[in-house]
Amino acid sequence: MNDQDLINLVLRGQRRxxxxxxxxYKDYVFTVVLRLVKNRExxxxxxxxxxxxxxxxxxxxxxxxxxxTWLYSIAYRTSVDYLRVKxxxxxxxxxxxxxxxxxxxxxxxxxxxLQAGELSREINLLIQxxxxxxxxxxxxxxxxxxxxxxxxxxxxxxxxxxxxxxxxIRQKLKELLEKTDTHPLKDWL
Amino acid sequence: MSVMEETLLWKYIDGDCTPQELALVEKMLAxxxxxxxxFNTMKLLHGDLLNLEMQQPSMRFTANVMEQLPVLKGTQLxxxxxxxxxxLFLATVPFLALxxxxxxxxNTEELPSQWVEWAESTQSLMLAQNWxxxxxxxxxxxxxxxxxFVDRIYQQTEEQKYITG
Numbered sequence: 445m446n447d448q449d450l451i452n453l454v455l456r457g458q459r460r461x462x463x464x465x466x467x468x469y470k471d472y473v474f475t476v477v478l479r480l481v482k483n484r485e486x487x488x489x490x491x492x493x494x495x496x497x498x499x500x501x502x503x504x505x506x507x508x509x510x511x512x513t514w515l516y517s518i519a520y521r522t523s524v525d526y527l528r529v530k531x532x533x534x535x536x537x538x539x540x541x542x543x544x545x546x547x548x549x550x551x552x553x554x555x556x557x558l559q560a561g562e563l564s565r566e567i568n569l570l571i572q573x574x575x576x577x578x579x580x581x582x583x584x585x586x587x588x589x590x591x592x593x594x595x596x597x598x599x600x601x602x603x604x605x606x607x608x609x610x611x612x613i614r615q616k617l618k619e620l621l622e623k624t625d626t627h628p629l630k631d632w633l
Numbered sequence: 634m635s636v637m638e639e640t641l642l643w644k645y646i647d648g649d650c651t652p653q654e655l656a657l658v659e660k661m662l663a664x665x666x667x668x669x670x671x672f673n674t675m676k677l678l679h680g681d682l683l684n685l686e687m688q689q690p691s692m693r694f695t696a697n698v699m700e701q702l703p704v705l706k707g708t709q710l711x712x713x714x715x716x717x718x719x720x721l722f723l724a725t726v727p728f729l730a731l732x733x734x735x736x737x738x739x740n741t742e743e744l745p746s747q748w749v750e751w752a753e754s755t756q757s758l759m760l761a762q763n764w765x766x767x768x769x770x771x772x773x774x775x776x777x778x779x780x781x782f783v784d785r786i787y788q789q790t791e792e793q794k795y796i797t798g
Binding site: 462466471475488492499567571582583611614615622 | 688
């Protein structure tokens with residue numbers, strides 16, 4: 445059953461359909477929120493708040509954009525509002541030194557590391573060290589597979605700004621990975 | 634590597650290149666080892682970013698969300714329901730007082746036949762009571778009965794409205 449079918453059922457009063465929507469998107473929403481607020485407990489509370497807002501405003505969703513885009517917009521804005529209230533910065537890559545430190549205690553070779561998802565873990569650590577906005581941006585692009593247009597809608601940034609930021613974030617990630625002495629990419633190439 | 638070359642390579646990886654850019658990137662990759670090395674690094678990073686694992690909330694997340702919904706419903710209903718009922722009661726009392734007073738002054742002979750019985754019975758009731766008792770119990774009780782039905786309809790509508798988002 446696609447999103448619109450489930451939405452129609454929710455609008456007809458079927459609560460179980462909403463539970464299905466929550467199940468379908470909870471990981472995505474939680475990941476985006478977590479990238480922004482960087483604390484699991486807070487992220488879970490905010491993600492719940494996001495779904496409450498979605499439920500309350502579902503009748504205002506007219507399908508002009510994808511449901512996921514609408515949902516992530518709510519998640520993004522709720523998180524940014526939360527950070528503002530908490531007076532925590534929504535720092536971007538160009539404003540902050542990335543506090544990364546990856547140590548290699550696995551004793552695995554590059555190929556084993558790649559297979560074991562070690563690289564994935566290291567990239568995850570680097571993303572956690574990014575500024576809130578940039579971490580959310582890269583997650584929307586890769587995990588949520590949102591297009592540049594959709595990311596622009598979600599974040600309220602211009603399309604060109606999204607492109608430039610994505611380029612810079614990926615460049616920075618690549619440089620950081622290359623600098624890591626023990627990084628598999630270094631041996632791999 | 635220049636920024637322009639890097640931008641082109643990312644566009645190539647994202648599949649956003651124009652045909653001219655595509656040809657240029659393929660030429661660069663075929664001819665320059667240095668570019669090929671950078672491209673491989675970027676492709677590996679891209680692949681790993683695509684395979685990043687999603688973060689997961691607690692196991693009870695969906696249940697917690699669903700449990701929150703009725704709490705909200707109750708709160709919303711409670712707040713708006715009593716405001717509306719009080720306003721309706723205040724508006725209904727003078728309206729009913731007027732409605733009860735009208736039949737007293739009506740000439741029943743001029744009324745259509747279906748209204749005669751209602752007018753005569755109301756008139757006899759009104760004449761049997763003094764105006765103070767009408768205001769003190771007949772009007773408030775009628776208002777309360779009316780509001781009871783309005784409240785039932787309102788509750789049903791609100792519930793439906795909330796469920797439909």
